[in-house]
Amino acid sequence: MKTRDKILLASLELFNERGERNVTTNHIAAHLAISPGNLYYHFRNKSDIIYEIFLEYEKLVDFYLDIPGSRALTLEDLTFYLESVFDGLWSYRFFHRDLEYLLDSDPRLRRDYREFTNRCLGAIRQIFEKMAEAGIIEHQPVELREAMSLNVWLVITNWMAFLKTAHALDDDNSLTLTELKQGIYQVLTLEVPYLTPAYRERVMALREKYRPVMMQAEA
Amino acid sequence: MKTRDKILLASLELFNERGERNVTTNHIAAHLAISPGNLYYHFRNKSDIIYEIFLEYEKLVDFYLDIPGSRALTLEDLTFYLESVFDGLWSYRFFHRDLEYLLDSDPRLRRDYREFTNRCLGAIRQIFEKMAEAGIIEHQPVELREAMSLNVWLVITNWMAFLKTAHALDDDNSLTLTELKQGIYQVLTLEVPYLTPAYRERVMALREKYRPVMMQAEA
DNA sequence: GTATTATTAGAGTATATACTCTAGGGAGTC
DNA sequence: GACTCCCTAGAGTATATACTCTAATAATAC
Numbered sequence: 001m002k003t004r005d006k007i008l009l010a011s012l013e014l015f016n017e018r019g020e021r022n023v024t025t026n027h028i029a030a031h032l033a034i035s036p037g038n039l040y041y042h043f044r045n046k047s048d049i050i051y052e053i054f055l056e057y058e059k060l061v062d063f064y065l066d067i068p069g070s071r072a073l074t075l076e077d078l079t080f081y082l083e084s085v086f087d088g089l090w091s092y093r094f095f096h097r098d099l100e101y102l103l104d105s106d107p108r109l110r111r112d113y114r115e116f117t118n119r120c121l122g123a124i125r126q127i128f129e130k131m132a133e134a135g136i137i138e139h140q141p142v143e144l145r146e147a148m149s150l151n152v153w154l155v156i157t158n159w160m161a162f163l164k165t166a167h168a169l170d171d172d173n174s175l176t177l178t179e180l181k182q183g184i185y186q187v188l189t190l191e192v193p194y195l196t197p198a199y200r201e202r203v204m205a206l207r208e209k210y211r212p213v214m215m216q217a218e219a
Numbered sequence: 220m221k222t223r224d225k226i227l228l229a230s231l232e233l234f235n236e237r238g239e240r241n242v243t244t245n246h247i248a249a250h251l252a253i254s255p256g257n258l259y260y261h262f263r264n265k266s267d268i269i270y271e272i273f274l275e276y277e278k279l280v281d282f283y284l285d286i287p288g289s290r291a292l293t294l295e296d297l298t299f300y301l302e303s304v305f306d307g308l309w310s311y312r313f314f315h316r317d318l319e320y321l322l323d324s325d326p327r328l329r330r331d332y333r334e335f336t337n338r339c340l341g342a343i344r345q346i347f348e349k350m351a352e353a354g355i356i357e358h359q360p361v362e363l364r365e366a367m368s369l370n371v372w373l374v375i376t377n378w379m380a381f382l383k384t385a386h387a388l389d390d391d392n393s394l395t396l397t398e399l400k401q402g403i404y405q406v407l408t409l410e411v412p413y414l415t416p417a418y419r420e421r422v423m424a425l426r427e428k429y430r431p432v433m434m435q436a437e438a
Numbered sequence: 439g440t441a442t443t444a445t446t447a448g449a450g451t452a453t454a455t456a457c458t459c460t461a462g463g464g465a466g467t468c
Numbered sequence: 469g470a471c472t473c474c475c476t477a478g479a480g481t482a483t484a485t486a487c488t489c490t491a492a493t494a495a496t497a498c
Contacts, residue, residue: 098320147404151408151409165336189366243454
């Protein structure tokens with residue numbers, strides 16, 4: 001593998017593990033057993049590394065959230081979208097942790113991320129529309145659908161932060177992908193009241209699969 | 220005012236304005252035109268300052284979210300809770316921005332914040348119960364109410380991050396309390412499908428008051 | 439083979455950051 | 469006046485961080 005790619009991979013790994021704030025360019029170089037000079041030969045600065053990692057993340061999510069216009073949406077599609085989005089969040093989980101700082105330090109990233117958010121919101125809206133067309137949920141006024149899409153986005157992007165801050169994982173940072181995917185339960189909760197009688201049971205069963213085993217230890 | 224209190228006040232102000240990560244103890248001292256030695260006479264380290272600020276924040280929210288058990292809940296009560304919570308978020312807005320890092324660097328804070336979250340979730344659950352008792356929303360199974368409370372919490376605590384990252388405020392950090400309170404619109408959106416016929420119109424009118432004027436500039 | 443280009447090592451640097459240490463001032467008390 | 473206690477100044481320091489610079493080595497082109 002090319003050094004450049006190794007740097008990106010190691011950075012992502014370290015960022016995810018320890019948080020971007022706790023990982024310096026020297027750490028990354030040391031982790032790869034290369035010199036700082038080598039790292040700076042491939043990237044102008046830390047921001048550039050982060051930006052490239054974001055581009056990968058963006059590409060991944062854009063790929064998953066490419067909603068086909070031609071055919072009707074099934075429950076399997078819905079499951080796939082949800083699973084994929086949470087997989088993406090997991091693989092690039094450092095990103096949302098320090099998002100505000102990252103956007104403040106890199107105007108390109110700020111601009112791109114804003115557009116990325118808008119595309120995601122658009123995809124969520126589309127999914128809602130196709131769910132309504134497929135008779136999974138009831139039709140809703142545009143205004144309500146818009147606000148609901150935004151709430152879905154808020155729940156999706158911040159479920160992990162909730163787990164990491166409110167959960168009882170003091171010891172090691174033992175967050176797992178399985179726990180993260182319990183966010184799907186929360187997302188589907190938003191749709192519960194809108195389910196059609198025809199689909200209610202099936203969606204509720206799907207939701208049940210992601211139900212947290214035990215929410216949290218008592219204080 | 221005592222120097223100690225001045226330090227807390229200036230720290231909060233600078234943290235809110237520039238983000239905790241961008242504010243050093245030297246900055247705080249310089250801002251107050253006192254010496255670093257003086258600052259460290261009053262606080263052992265930066266973490267201690269942050270912890271004390273958190274205690275203030277905690278006290279404020281606990282005070283607002285003290286749900287009286289004796290009388291029925293009114294729409295005015297609900298408005299008060301929502302307004303108060305968003306006021307609190309605004310006054311201590313630096314806190315959620317770097318939350319994960321802060322909790323990682325201070326075990327006291329981690330423990331206290333977790334309990335704080337649980338208390339807030341409890342208060343939200345209570346409010347839902349009292350809204351059901353008052354006939355504002357329909358009764359719901361415990362399991363659904365629990366998941367809904369959590370979603371309310373997610374929307375409340377992350378609405379600001381959404382505004383700061385997705386909104387088109389590149390130039391100056393021109394986020395206003397008014398914009399922040401549009402989060403109330405999002406929270407009430409969660410309750411829309413559960414409103415009783417008796418209250419539906421009134422709650423929808425309340426929600427409309429917080430409606431964003433124009434959501435976001437097109438890309 | 440030689441010239442050129444791409445890659446790498448590794449020492450080094452300017453700046454920042456959190457924090458320490460010593461000396462002393464001011465106010466009250468005896 | 470001397471003693472004490474609280475508070476403050478300000479120089480100073482150890483460490484970290486992002487990044488640079490030079491020289492050398494490997495790869496490729498001709």
